[in-house]
Amino acid sequence: MDKKISSSDKVFSASHVAPSPALSLNKLNAGYKERQVLFNINAVFYKNKITSILGPSGCGKSTLISVCNRTLELIPGAGVISGNVFLNGNDIYDTAASAQLIRKKIGIIFQHPITFPASIVENVLFGAVYHQKLTRQERLDYARHHLGIVGLETELINRLHEPAHKLSGGQRQRLCLARTLANQPEIILMDEPCSALDPSAMRHIEELIKTLSKTYTIIIVTHNIAQARRISDYTIVMTNGRIIEQDQTTKIFEKPKRKQTHEFIEGLIG
Amino acid sequence: MVDKTREVRANQRLITERCFAVLVWIAGILGIFIPLYIITFITINGAPILSWAFLTLPPAGFPLGTGGGIGPAILGSLALITIGLSFSAPLSILAAIFSSQYCTSHNFLVFVRFFAEVLASVPSIIYGLFGYALLVVFFDLKISLLAGGITIAFMMTPVIFVGTHESFNLANKELQQAAISLGVSRLFYIRKVLLPKTLPSILTVIVLASMNAMGSAAPILLTGAIVNSIGEIRLDLPVMSLPSHIFYLVGEAVSFDHAFGTALVLVGVLIFGNMGVGWLKWRYIKNDG
Structure with a gap:
């Protein structure tokens, strides 16, 4: 239960002095009913750093992050086959661990911004009112504060009680981020959060991710190689359910150790 | 070429x-x-x-139904539907929640769904016969509002269950994933997201089932209907109902004018019921999406 994973897991360059780990994956195998998708995954995600997960379609990137907050098990027949995921040294798949608490601590943002059939304020407060006791006045202030963090407060000051579905795609994605932040997570997982957005909204989200990394550990799955290069501190490259290389982003892009990594970032394999 | x-x-x-x-x-x-x-x-x-007297007075004249009105039949039909709904709506919605959110056995689901669909298409007279044998004879409820209402509930339950289950399945799975991934319980998700999201579809299916049951004479002829009443609504007493009154007026060749008048009222109730739900749905979708 209290097995500690150190940051010296030979996953990064020897010269690199890594910060303390927030989340560690140890010999992880996972999959769906009929097929295994992840094979022997060892990875470390560092506190207050942005880690990008890159790889071709179907390589298991999304499965990997859904393993990290136990959302994979929501799919019938899917789950972890073996291995561990450690959050602050504690295995999140331990029988004593509460899946609800794990999901609170490790928030996730999906590719398509999904708003609930309620007002903007109620959307922000969705998880917060479940996990915390907030008075009526506190609720509004709390929602406004988190909308402020994602830069929506001034934009939506007169629309706070309007249905959330009326917002644009970029605004809805920021609303989803505000909803996750209002849950007070330690880690934020993002599954291609910009792929459904236009370039302007994407830029906005990227800036936000950089700002948030001062407070949160961020793990981002992306197809966009340039985006990974722009925003992340660390990069993991995957193919066929396996991690082929993980290191500091600058090293991955400037001096990849593996030929496959080089080919992928050069766009030679898709 | x-x-x-x-x-x-x-x-x-x-x-x-x-x-x-x-x-x-x-x-x-x-x-x-x-x-x-x-x-x-x-x-x-x-x-x-049609007149105010026709809508409010009990039937009169000789033979009965050639004069007076259909006031007790309107009240009786509404009472039967209210009782039917108060049993069938919660039961079917809870069953649909169980089957779509909690049941993990695919085979059990297929089995339940198959029988619910079969029951939804069973002719209403069979419900009447079943209600008569079970409620009137076996449980000795007599021919009464309660027996008629429960028989109508038997008839509505599979329809509401199948419709609600379908709307739950159509609700975006991503919506469930987004809610549960915030660390909330399944019950919280059902209460705050699933039910509000599917409310228009559930309302539609409830109204369709109610309107269908309201227009059926067969299930209540054997369990809850009576030819004449002064309009007293009690669970242990039989009631008049609009479809059974039409059945009586035409079957006994009493009065075609009164039968058409009753039919017009019944159709009017059904049209207004559907319009009401249409309006509610429109308002709901406009406000909450």
Whole structure:
């Protein structure tokens, strides 16, 4: 239960002095009913750093992050086959661990911004009112504060009680981020959060991710190689359910150790 | 040669497409015209008898039904539907929640769904027979509002269950994932997201089931209906109902005018019921999406 994973897991360059780990994956195998998708995954995600997960379609990137907050098990027949995921040294798949608490601590943002059939304020407060006791006045202030963090407060000051579905795609994605932040997570997982957005909204989200990394550990799955290069501190490259290389982003892009990594970032394999 | 074959094929496609369009137009016009014709026919024949007295007074005259009105039948029909709904709506919605959110056995789900669909299509007289045997005879509820209401609940439950289950399944799975991934419980998700999201569809299916049950004479003829009443609504007493009153007026050749008048009231209730739900749905979708 209290097995500690150190940051010296030979996953990064020897010269690199890594910060303390927030989340560690140890010999992880996972999959769906009929097929295994992840094979022997060892990875470390560092506190207050942005880690990008890159790889071709179907390589298991999304499965990997859904393993990290136990959302994979929501799919019938899917789950972890073996291995561990450690959050602050504690295995999140331990029988004593509460899946609800794990999901609170490790928030996730999906590719398509999904708003609930309620007002903007109620959307922000969705998880917060479940996990915390907030008075009526506190609720509004709390929602406004988190909308402020994602830069929506001034934009939506007169629309706070309007249905959330009326917002644009970029605004809805920021609303989803505000909803996750209002849950007070330690880690934020993002599954291609910009792929459904236009370039302007994407830029906005990227800036936000950089700002948030001062407070949160961020793990981002992306197809966009340039985006990974722009925003992340660390990069993991995957193919066929396996991690082929993980290191500091600058090293991955400037001096990849593996030929496959080089080919992928050069766009030679898709 | 090749060009000519292509041209012939293109012409054939064009003819097929035009024939299909004509067929669809005819079907569409018939689809609108037939219900309109039925409603107009009932209105023309039933409107002359309508009056405040007809809507409020009990039947009178000799033979009974040639005078007076249908006040107790309107009240009785509403009471039967209220009792039927108070049993069937919560039961079916809870069963649909169980089957879509908690049940993990695919085979069990297929089994339940199959039998619910079969039950939803069972003729209403069979529910009447079952209600009579179980409630009136076995549980000794007598022919009463309660027995009639529960029989109607038997009839509505599979319809509401299948419709609600379908709307739960159609609700975006991503919505569930987004909610649960915030660390909330399944119950919280059901209460705050699933039910509000599917409320318009659930309302529609409830109203359709109620309207269908309200218009059925067969299930209550054997369990809860009576030919005459002064309008007293009690669980242990039988009640008049609109469809059974029409059945009596026509079956006994009492009064076709009164039968058409009753039919017009029944159709009016059904139209207003559907319009009411349509309005509620429109308002809900407009406000909450």
